[in-house]
Amino acid sequence: MEKLYRNTAPEFKTVDSIEILGDKRYTLSNDIPVHVINGGSQDVLKIEFIFDAGIWYQNSPLVASMANSMLNEGTSKYNAAEIAEKFDFYGAYIGFSAAKHDASVCLYTLNKYLSQTLEITENLIKDSIFPQKEFETILLNKKQRFQIEHQKTNVLAKDEFSSLIYGKQHPYSNIFDESEFDKLDINTVKEFYKTHYIPDNCKIIIAGKVDQSVINKLEELFGKKAWSKKDNLIHAKHEIQLSKENKSFVCKDDAVQACIRIGRPIFNKTHKDYTTLHLFNLILGGYFGSRLMQNIREDKGYTYGINSIIISHLKGGHFVIVTEVGSDVCKAAIDEIYKEIKRLREELVSDEELNLVKNYISGEMLRNLDSPFALSESLKGNLPFGLDNSYYQDFIRELKTVDAAKIKTIANNYFQEEDLKLVVCGPEDCRNSI
Amino acid sequence: MIEFDKFTLENGLRVIVHRDETTPMAAVNLLYNIGSKDEDPERTGFAHLFEHLMFGGSVNIPNYDEPLQLVGGDNNAWTSNDVTNYYLTVPKDNLETAFWLESDRMLSLAFSEKSLEVQRNVVIEEFKQRYFNQPYGDVWLHLRPLAYKKHPYQWSTIGKSIEQIETVQLDEVKAFFFKHYAPNNAILVVSGNVETENVKHLAEKWFGPIERREIAERNLPEEPEQTELRTLHLERNVPFDAIYMAFHMGKRTDDEFYSTDLVSDVLSNGQSSRIFQKLIKERNLFSSIDAYLTGDFEPGLFLVTGKLSEGVSFEEAEAAIWEELNKIATEKVTDYELQKVKNKIESSLVFSEISYLNKAMNLATHELLGDANDINTEVEKYRKVSIDDILNTSAKLFRKENCSTLYYHAKK
Numbered sequence: 068m069e070k071l072y073r074n075t076a077p078e079f080k081t082v083d084s085i086e087i088l089g090d091k092r093y094t095l096s097n098d099i100p101v102h103v104i105n106g107g108s109q110d111v112l113k114i115e116f117i118f119d120a121g122i123w124y125q126n127s128p129l130v131a132s133m134a135n136s137m138l139n140e141g142t143s144k145y146n147a148a149e150i151a152e153k154f155d156f157y158g159a160y161i162g163f164s165a166a167k168h169d170a171s172v173c174l175y176t177l178n179k180y181l182s183q184t185l186e187i188t189e190n191l192i193k194d195s196i197f198p199q200k201e202f203e204t205i206l207l208n209k210k211q212r213f214q215i216e217h218q219k220t221n222v223l224a225k226d227e228f229s230s231l232i233y234g235k236q237h238p239y240s241n242i243f244d245e246s247e248f249d250k251l252d253i254n255t256v257k258e259f260y261k262t263h264y265i266p267d268n269c270k271i272i273i274a275g276k277v278d279q280s281v282i283n284k285l286e287e288l289f290g291k292k293a294w295s296k297k298d299n300l301i302h303a304k305h306e307i308q309l310s311k312e313n314k315s316f317v318c319k320d321d322a323v324q325a326c327i328r329i330g331r332p333i334f335n336k337t338h339k340d341y342t343t344l345h346l347f348n349l350i351l352g353g354y355f356g357s358r359l360m361q362n363i364r365e366d367k368g369y370t371y372g373i374n375s376i377i378i379s380h381l382k383g384g385h386f387v388i389v390t391e392v393g394s395d396v397c398k399a400a401i402d403e404i405y406k407e408i409k410r411l412r413e414e415l416v417s418d419e420e421l422n423l424v425k426n427y428i429s430g431e432m433l434r435n436l437d438s439p440f441a442l443s444e445s446l447k448g449n450l451p452f453g454l455d456n457s458y459y460q461d462f463i464r465e466l467k468t469v470d471a472a473k474i475k476t477i478a479n480n481y482f483q484e485e486d487l488k489l490v491v492c493g494p495e496d497c498r499n500s501i
Numbered sequence: 502m503i504e505f506d507k508f509t510l511e512n513g514l515r516v517i518v519h520r521d522e523t524t525p526m527a528a529v530n531l532l533y534n535i536g537s538k539d540e541d542p543e544r545t546g547f548a549h550l551f552e553h554l555m556f557g558g559s560v561n562i563p564n565y566d567e568p569l570q571l572v573g574g575d576n577n578a579w580t581s582n583d584v585t586n587y588y589l590t591v592p593k594d595n596l597e598t599a600f601w602l603e604s605d606r607m608l609s610l611a612f613s614e615k616s617l618e619v620q621r622n623v624v625i626e627e628f629k630q631r632y633f634n635q636p637y638g639d640v641w642l643h644l645r646p647l648a649y650k651k652h653p654y655q656w657s658t659i660g661k662s663i664e665q666i667e668t669v670q671l672d673e674v675k676a677f678f679f680k681h682y683a684p685n686n687a688i689l690v691v692s693g694n695v696e697t698e699n700v701k702h703l704a705e706k707w708f709g710p711i712e713r714r715e716i717a718e719r720n721l722p723e724e725p726e727q728t729e730l731r732t733l734h735l736e737r738n739v740p741f742d743a744i745y746m747a748f749h750m751g752k753r754t755d756d757e758f759y760s761t762d763l764v765s766d767v768l769s770n771g772q773s774s775r776i777f778q779k780l781i782k783e784r785n786l787f788s789s790i791d792a793y794l795t796g797d798f799e800p801g802l803f804l805v806t807g808k809l810s811e812g813v814s815f816e817e818a819e820a821a822i823w824e825e826l827n828k829i830a831t832e833k834v835t836d837y838e839l840q841k842v843k844n845k846i847e848s849s850l851v852f853s854e855i856s857y858l859n860k861a862m863n864l865a866t867h868e869l870l871g872d873a874n875d876i877n878t879e880v881e882k883y884r885k886v887s888i889d890d891i892l893n894t895s896a897k898l899f900r901k902e903n904c905s906t907l908y909y910h911a912k913k
Contacts, residue, residue, distance in 0.1 A: 073561035077597040079572040151772035158848025211788035368622025430573020
């Protein structure tokens with residue numbers, strides 16, 4: 068028997084570099100770029116069609132999201148029920164999403180049914196007709212979901228926080244009134260579809276078991292075949308309007324907890340200090356071992372969870388701490404959050420802690436980038452910034468150069484108390500917490 | 502086909518190894534055969550609270566998370582009515598750290614007073630956040646006791662009430678640990694970029710010395726057959742009315758589980774499904790609707806839940822659901838429709854096999870239910886379901902006297 072030393076940790080290796088399955092690039096004959104991530108053990112494919120057709124490009128609320136959702140609701144060839152029937156029969160999934168800049172259609176299919184499922188996908192991307200009845204149903208159901216969502220303290224707090232750091236009108240806030248659902252005109256949405264879901268505005272990412280026949284099929288349906296022509300769109304410019312207010316309280320009287328958001332606008336991942344910011348964020352609230360989680364949950368028991376995150380938008384970004392706490396400890400929790408940030412401004416992070424978060428984040432990258440599907444998600448996020456997934460290898464190299472002094476500098480340059488916006492949403496008795 | 506090796510240590514710990522070399526990671530999943538159904542009715546929520554305490558330091562290792570994070574690992578856990586499941590992932594070279602950590606907390610916990618005090622509060626905040634601070638969040642707290650009168654499935658894993666959690670004492674925690682946490686009451690699955698020989702060596706080294714413990718035989722009260730329709734009305738500050746219908750069904754290991762699952766798929770899996778097409782798209786009676794099973798180990802529930810569209814009455818909504826349920830219980834589904842839901846099942850199984858961690862959890866569950874290899878024979882069981890099975894299963898399920906209906910009224 069080996070002698071066991073249960074109070075001594077076994078030896079371990081650090082992750083010094085990660086191997087990343089790169090993407091191969093093709094161009095269809097109509098110039099649509101195709102990124103291919105070929106790998107995995109199952110005979111499955113994820114094919115995502117990405118358009119510059121997100122919220123950024125709409126002239127009024129809901130247009131981008133409705134245009135995207137309506138792609139599933141009928142073409143000149145198939146009605147909505149028939150489209151659903153076909154995808155279901157082949158065991159395929161079709162997903163739709165409209166984000167800040169991108170809007171996408173994503174097909175998950177078994178390789179053996181690729182031609183059938185891709186053909187319907189082609190049809191709905193190129194030839195949707197937006198039937199009135201389906202439009203009304205989808206819109207009404209979206210409205211109900213909106214109303215339910217806006218009962219939640221975290222949603223109310225999020226809206227208020229966004230309006231403070233981006234302004235109420237900015238697409239990154241995407242705040243609008245319930246009445247917009249009743250005002251939306253189907254023709255505006257249809258027009259948006261026609262002008263935005265076009266080849267010049269499209270890129271494709273394929274992940275999974277990709278062989279030449281898959282590429283050929285894509286070329287046949289999306290490269291060679293007729294598809295409406297380019298349109299010279301002029302897009303509105305959106306200016307960020309940072310509020311002068313630093314604090315805001317949103318009253319929700321029946322809430323049993325208070326939702327707290329503390330944060331600020333911040334540079335995105337193309338900035339030279341981004342890696343340092345990333346580490347600052349991890350240490351403060353970016354993983355379970357973070358200072359905020361250890362203090363506010365694991366020591367005080369004020370909350371089920373507290374996290375901080377960095378959001379990188381193409382033309383901006385923000386940092387935010389999010390938590391929901393008992394309303395009786397709202398004030399105490401806010402004080403502790405500021406205290407932890409102050410500590411990062413005033414004290415150097417120990418080598419031990421810095422080393423731990425560096426190891427943790429390296430493991431996290433390895434974990435999150437291990438499958439073709441996951442890599443395709445990351446690639447989708449990186450491409451708009453002019454990056455690909457080799458970005459993560461650079462990140463891990465860069466990580467080694469970050470020291471405690473750099474983190475302290477970031478804390479002092481960007482995280483003074485007066486830089487931070489505070490929003491609380493909760494019952495009236497929390498109003499005094501801010 | 503998921504290939505695996507299986508062996509049992511002398512202390513009764515069952516170990517399963519599945520190699521998936523497409524990932525640079527390894528997953529360790531430790532399933533304990535203890536869930537909220539094993540709780541004292543006066544101490545509900547205990548199994549879940551206990552799960553939190555498993556992270557409060559073990560007998561030789563004061564902090565569970567830090568050493569794991571140091572080697573690039575990450576972890577979490579969940580508790581259900583049937584089991585408590587702990588899982589972690591690490592870069593493959595650091596697999597031994599996982600064995601070191603998991604074996605020490607199986608050996609014994611630190612049982613700290615501070616950890617208990619803090620985690621009681623954390624769980625109470627979790628209770629509030631998930632059950633009271635969300636629209637419709639408290640549904641299950643009322644639906645379970647409506648559907649179950651005797652069986653411990655009548656309470657949720659979070660517990661019946663905050664009060665029962667507030668008063669938990671440390672000696673109860675200790676007693677619970679030694680009663681339920683033991684090598685002979687657990688299943689260890691290691692998956693990812695691993696070798697069976699190495700796992701065997703590590704398992705014997707770290708878990709081998711832990712002694713077998715006396716595990717009392719499980720003796721749960723049986724739920725008597727329901728004989729009449731049960732109803733409950735709640736009024737809450739939510740924007741729309743909602744309806745929740747619960748029907749008693751069989752247990753996870755019954756043959757009929759597969760036909761029951763397919764019944765739910767015919768009704769509501771995918772946008773071509775019956776209730777989605779009929780009740781949302783055609784008749785605009787609901788803004789969302791779903792039919793699904795709890796998938797519990799013991800006799801579980803078949804649920805039909807929906808949020809009513811503005812202006813639709815409960816009478817109309819409920820009648821429309823019953824119309825669909827009566828239809829599937831009296832008219833045969835077509836070959837095509839049955840084939841469609843079977844295709845969907847096969848496809849979702851293929852997609853679920855992409856994740857090494859998913860596979861580890863599924864292997865552990867199947868092993869506890871009887872045999873890990875059932876993970877590979879399930880497809881065949883679904884394929885065998887016939888048109889008549891769908892009809893018979895539906896007829897047995899969808900009877901008024903087998904139904905508990907909760908009407909969730911929006912306060913006007």
